[in-house]
Amino acid sequence: MLSIEWTASSGWLAPRITPYQNLSLDPATCVFHYAFECFEGMKAYKNSAGDVRLFRPDKNMARFNKSSARIALPNFAPQSLIELISKFSAMEERFIPAARGYSLYLRPTMIGTQRTLGVGPPGSALLFVIASPVGPYYPTGFKAVSLEATDYAVRAWPGGVGDMKLGANYAPCIIPQLQAAKRGYHQNLWLFGDEEYVTEVGTMNFFAAVRDKDTGKKVLMTAPLDGTILEGVIRDSVLDLARERLVPEGWEVQERKFTMPELAAAADDGRLIEAFGTGTAAVVSPVRRIAWRGRTVECGLAEEQEVGEITKRMKDWIEGIQYGDEEHVWSLKV
Numbered sequence: 308m309l310s311i312e313w314t315a316s317s318g319w320l321a322p323r324i325t326p327y328q329n330l331s332l333d334p335a336t337c338v339f340h341y342a343f344e345c346f347e348g349m350k351a352y353k354n355s356a357g358d359v360r361l362f363r364p365d366k367n368m369a370r371f372n373k374s375s376a377r378i379a380l381p382n383f384a385p386q387s388l389i390e391l392i393s394k395f396s397a398m399e400e401r402f403i404p405a406a407r408g409y410s411l412y413l414r415p416t417m418i419g420t421q422r423t424l425g426v427g428p429p430g431s432a433l434l435f436v437i438a439s440p441v442g443p444y445y446p447t448g449f450k451a452v453s454l455e456a457t458d459y460a461v462r463a464w465p466g467g468v469g470d471m472k473l474g475a476n477y478a479p480c481i482i483p484q485l486q487a488a489k490r491g492y493h494q495n496l497w498l499f500g501d502e503e504y505v506t507e508v509g510t511m512n513f514f515a516a517v518r519d520k521d522t523g524k525k526v527l528m529t530a531p532l533d534g535t536i537l538e539g540v541i542r543d544s545v546l547d548l549a550r551e552r553l554v555p556e557g558w559e560v561q562e563r564k565f566t567m568p569e570l571a572a573a574a575d576d577g578r579l580i581e582a583f584g585t586g587t588a589a590v591v592s593p594v595r596r597i598a599w600r601g602r603t604v605e606c607g608l609a610e611e612q613e614v615g616e617i618t619k620r621m622k623d624w625i626e627g628i629q630y631g632d633e634e635h636v637w638s639l640k641v
C-alpha cells in the first residue's frame with residue numbers, strides 16, 4: 308500500500324510504499340464519528356506487450372480533490388499523485404494480469420485522523436492507496452440487468468454531496484439495494500423529484516439511446532451534472548466518443564434532464580433503442596428492463612440478446628484505449 312500522512316502544521320509528509328497492513332487508530336478518530344472519508348476508483352491495465360497503463364488518471368485526481376475539499380480534508384497536487392500511483396502500479400506490476408478484461412483495481416482513499424469528538428476540520432489526515440487484481444465484470448459475456456425504479460429513497464440532490472465520492476453516500480444505498488434485490492432486481496434506478504427525473508443506476512451513470520419523437524433522429528442521452536449524479540469518468544468518455552464517432556453517423560448526443568414517464572413513453576412507442584450503465588468496474592452494463600409504478604419498461608433488447616449495439620461498441624472503444632490497442636491521450640503508459 309501507498310501511504311502519505313498529512314498534518315495541518317507540516318503539510319504532506321514523505322510518501323511510503325509498505326506491505327499491506329492494518330491501520331491503528333484511536334476510537335475517537337474523527338473518521339469513525341463524522342465520516343471524514345473520500346475515495347476514488349481507478350484501474351491499471353496491462354496488455355500482451357506488458358505495458359502498464361492508467362486511464363484518464365487526471366480525471367480521478369480532480370474528482371478526489373473536489374471530494375476532499377468538500378469535507379475539509381487537504382488536497383494533493385494532482386500530477387504528483389499520478390506519479391506516485393504510476394510508481395506504485397509499476398512496483399506491483401506482478402499483480403496485474405495481462406489478459407483482456409483483467410486489471411489492477413486501485414482505491415485511493417483519504418481519511419481524517421485527528422483524535423477528537425469535536426466537530427471541526429481535521430488537523431491530520433491519511434491518504435492511502437490499496438490495490439487488488441480484478442477479473443472481467445462479465446466473464447461469460449454480457450448479462451443485461453433488471454432495474455427497480457426507486458422513488459422512496461433519494462441518493463443525491465442539487466446542493467447536496469451525492470455528486471462526490473464521499474464514503475458517507477454509500478452506506479444509505481444498501482437497504483434500497485437489498486429491497487430491490489428481494490423483489491428480484493439487480494440494481495436501483497435512482498429517480499429524483501416529483502417529475503421522476505432519471506439520474507443513475509446503482510453506482511453507475513445511466514444512458515438511454517432513443518429515437519426522437521419529433522425528428523426521428525437517434526439520440527444518446529444522459530442526465531446533466533446538476534448535483535443529482537456522480538461525475539463519472541466513463542460517462543464523460545462515452546459522451547466524448549459519442550460526439551466524435553456517433554454524431555458523424557447521424558446520432559445526436561444530449562446531456563439533459565429526462566423523466567421516467569418520458570422513457571416509458573419512448574418504450575411504449577418502440578423508440579427506446581437501448582439503455583446502459585457506465586462505470587470503471589464494468590465499463591458498460593446493459594439494461595434489460597426497469598420496473599416502475601407496477602409496470603415493466605422494456606429497454607430494447609430482444610429476449611435472447613444481452614447487449615445492444617451502441618453499448619457493445621462503446622465498451623470496445625473504451626477498452627481498446629484502456630489496453631493501448633488504440634493510442635489515445637486518455638491512456639497514460641506508466
Ligand SMILES: *Cc1c(COP(=O)(O)O)cnc(C)c1O
Pocket residue numbers: 348472507509510511512537538539540541542585586587588
Ligand atoms: C464511481 C461512481 C460512478 C462511476 O464513475 P466512474 O468514474 O465512471 O467509474 C457512478 N456513480 C456513482 C454513484 C459512483 O460512485
